[in-house]
Amino acid sequence: MDSKVVSLRSKLEIYKAGSGGGNIADCPVRDVIQGISNKWSSLLMMALAEKPYRFGELRRLVPDISQRMLTQTLHDLQRDGYVHRKVFPTKPPSVEYSLTDLGRSMFRPLHQLLQWAELNHGAVRAARTAFDAADA
């Protein structure tokens, strides 16, 4: 029990700020987490964990993402090494997005969280309803 607290504390220190200059970018956990805690990242990771998709397929799969946000989120996921972008020299050229090994590795814990969300959706909604009723 105590060891757990200690381990969490040490992680918090790491999370809080870099050991040296206190620069935000130097904090490992925040640096990584902020890249995937966007509105669309986990959704696109989920889609690509199923199978590779083309740009237009993703757009149709997730109708309420704007094209701009789809482009940008895929770009960011690619930059962080989770997604591979492959261009097929067809006419017109098509682009296929797929998870990299790093992406699949990251998706494992992410998937746990998504499963938790699915299982506990009811509890969260109930908490919200209770909270909103309380301040009325």
Next chain:
Amino acid sequence: MDSKVVSLRSKLEIYKAGSGGGNIADCPVRDVIQGISNKWSSLLMMALAEKPYRFGELRRLVPDISQRMLTQTLHDLQRDGYVHRKVFPTKPPSVEYSLTDLGRSMFRPLHQLLQWAELNHGAVRAARTAFDAADA
């Protein structure tokens, strides 16, 4: 292998839209995930998983969060049932925030993801560097 694909596909359908009207709020996973994929949520969950904290303590623990965002993130976490807010009638009154059972339950998978982030920070940074070098 195949069964995994099928299970992911079904989850994606759930994630994508509610079964009925296609309303975003009806999608269980997105509804829950969006509540915790904010800039500060995972950081505050991490802090409170260690031990309960008072408002001012959290502010000092996370110096680069604005007071406004601290208030709002704690409020949202409380509304979703992850955090309990207890007011002590001291002078001046102090407020203690702690995780609820639901919050501790959610923190388990979240913690897995945070650990992944800590372990793989180097790989992500390397991917970013490589990506940025490629388009130069």
Next chain:
DNA sequence: CATATAAGTCTCAAAAAGAGACCAGCACTA
């Protein structure tokens, strides 16, 4: 020639986040 499809980019409006002043109530101090 008009239209469609691919994967985007560009512009502008709306929403969210951040900075920092301000607030009320009380204790301590000069």
Next chain:
DNA sequence: TAGTGCTGGTCTCTTTTTGAGACTTATATG
């Protein structure tokens, strides 16, 4: 008794992020 600091906030303003939707380039099809 006025000043200062502590508590946990709110209010306003500015900057950043997100969203909606028109526009692009190149090719194929009717």
